[in-house]
Amino acid sequence: MRLSRYLLPTLKENPVEAQIVSHRLMLRAGMIRQTAAGIYTWLPLGYRVLRKIEQIVREEQDRAGAQELLMPTLQNSDLWKESGRYDAYGPEMLRITDRHDRVLVYGPTAEEVINDIARNELKSYKETPKILYNIQWKFRDEVRPRFGVMRGREFLMKDAYSFDLTYEGAKHSYNKMFVAYLRTFARCGVRAIPMKASTGPIGGDLSHEFIVLAETGEEQVYCHKDYLAMPIPSEDVDYDSDLEPIYNQWTSLYAATEDKYDEAEAKAVGDNLLSARGIEVGQVFYYGKKYSNPMNVAVAGEDGKPVLIEGGCYGIGVSRLMGAIIEACHDDNGIIWPESVAPFKVGLVNLGTGKEVADKACDDLYAKLTKAGVEVLYDDRDERAGVKFSTMDLIGLPYQLIVGLRGLEKGVVELKNRKTGERREMSPEDAVAFLTR
Ligand code: ATP
Ligand code: MG
16 A cells, blocks of 8 residues: 555644543544544554454454354344343443334344344254354443543444353353453454453353453453463364363463452462453353343253253454554554554655655565565655654554665665564565565
């Protein structure tokens, strides 16, 4: 992509409405714009990152055996009356009346819709277990939307739901999602710690929140500091046989959100206890028969008699996760994207725009890298070097490939690593080889 043609409205000044660094940087880097309280347009740069995060989430759900479908944003309110949550959910739920005076709900979550699908489409025990998920926009009419995409009203969520015959089966599904989450967040470049959590309005009795530690986090959390170094399960984890040991390891130490804080347990951790602020990027719940009971979600068991489904639900705040990544990965000059979610891998900086030698060298690098499948944002604008450097630092691409006239005379370009700040001179060929390796 050529920057001269790209919609990248960066801001020099810190917007006054932004109180935390991720919100400031997302506005300054031209990633989002607010259109109503807590509702955002995702500009091209921001949308690229959102899609990358979404794709990692999807790949890890698929790896764990979950199946993707897509549920609507607008839901039938009758289903919510059946589950008993129509009144219980309260003013956070946006209710809309259509022209026939029927009430629709803009889904804040989708237990009702998916359980309606399950009771109609799953007939026999042979069709269990199943984990179904979608990545869809949700709406919650938060009293105080704030911190940008961190607490929006409209936000992107991955929500998965499991359907099992027995508690043991449901626990196995829970463990699958637990392990998939460890991998998902690690691949996004952040460490999310599973902490014992209260189950809130969704209900149930076994739950973990996945928390990214950050000063600006809304929650007070406590955990053993060894969580910061615990190994992440590898890509070839076996989702049938490896789960329990991993689950046991990751829950063997103390980690709890404020609601589940236990003084005696915390004391036992002694000097190893971290007390910190955290951002909830995901949550896993076992909720048993909470929905199958009122909604009559059952399949025929081996003896032909109906068996009520044991369920769980598993959310990831895909758009919030972007804010959390920025909270964890930035410096005074801007964002430092982990390569896995970066909007582009390389920023190609032409310091001699308009000079034939420089333009030619850059065009050549741009063509070669693009052809090799490397995502390049090419700063071909007629701007001062200082402006180009600060734009690149602000938007945080992992590498900057800097092409200047003086270097070209010596046959070299400069490759800067955004994270370490390290700069290395090399031939254009070596730069291409490095970036395409
Ligand atoms: P919170 O306690 O932060 O209000 P929640 O526990 O009500 O969130 P869940 O129902 O667990 O949220 O939803 C799954 C995930 O969706 C959360 O872990 C969080 O990452 C994300 N999420 C929830 N509410 C919002 C919001 N208003 N804006 C952005 N993401 C959100
Ligand atoms: Mg939650």
